[in-house]
Amino acid sequence: MKNKVEDVVQLLDEGASVNVLSEVNDSPLLMSLAQMDFTDPTSSMDDRIFELISKKSHSEQIINAVTIRKINFPLFAAVATGNPNIVKKILSMNDKINIDLRGGLDWITPLYYVLGLINQVKNRHAGVEYFNRHITEENIHRLQPMYAGFENRKEIVRQESLSSRENKIFKIVYEIMMERYPKNPSKLRQIARILINNGANVNKAHSINGMNYTPLMLAAENDEVNLFKLMIEHGGDWRKVYVLPLGINSKKKTINCLDIAEYFKAQNVIEYIKDTLQHPNNQFI
16 A cells, blocks of 8 residues: 555565455455556556566456455456556456456446546546536545545535635645546547457446446447447447436436437437448348
8 A cells, every 4th residue: 555666575575475355355456556546646656566466366356356445346446547458467367357347436347437437538627617516415425535634525525615725725636636637538448448348248237326327328428439339249239228217307218328329419329320220221220
C-alpha cells in the first residue's frame, strides 16, 4: 500500500508468497494494481510492484478474489489502469479467471465498467456540473471516496455552505483526478475489445437505477458503434429489453437498444440498427 518497491523486492527474493489474502480479500496482486488506478487521485501511478508481482504464478482463488471493502478484484482493477497490456496480462494469469465477475458500487462486470469509463473520458469536463445538477444521495456516495481525508466530505461533495477555501479544495481535487484520466478513450476501447474477444457476456443484465441494463445497451447509449457492432458479432441481442420502473411516464414500457439509441440521439448506432440489423436479409435479425 505504501509502494515500498525495495521492500517488495527483498520479500520476494526471500520467498514470500503472492498467493495470500488479507482478512478483507486484498491480495498482493490487487494492491499492486491499485497503484496504477487512474480513477483514484491518491494512487502513485507506479507499475514497478505490479511488474514484480505479475511474474509469479497466481492461483484461481487469488485471481477471482473480491475484496469486502471496495468490492474490487484483479481484472476490475486492471481495467482502471487504462492499460490494455495489463488487462491482457491479468487474463493470461489463470485460465479459470471469471471474466464476468462483478464489482464496484454498482456490482458490474469489467466490460460494463470499461464502457462507463469510456463515457466519462468522452465527457470529462461535465463531471462537476453533472453532480451539481444531480445532487442525490447516490451521487454523493460515489464522490465521497475522493475526499476521504476531509472532515466535511459530505458537505464538500454537496458543495453546501462551503467556505471559499473548501470550494477551491473541491475544484483542485477534481482537476487532479481529471488530469489522470486518459486524454481520449482509445485505450479503453481497446480494453473493451479485449474483454469481448475473450468471452465477456455482452447481454449480462446489470441492475442500474431500477433498470436491467446490458453492456450492449450502454454501448448504444454512448453511440459506441464499433464496439456495438463487435458485441453483435459476439451474440449481442439488440432486441433484448428492460422494463421501465413504475412511475416513469412513457408510452413504451419495454425498452430495447434502438429505443435507447433514439432517446440519447446516438445517430451512428441508430443507423447501424436500422440499415443493417433490421434488414430482412441480415443474419443478425
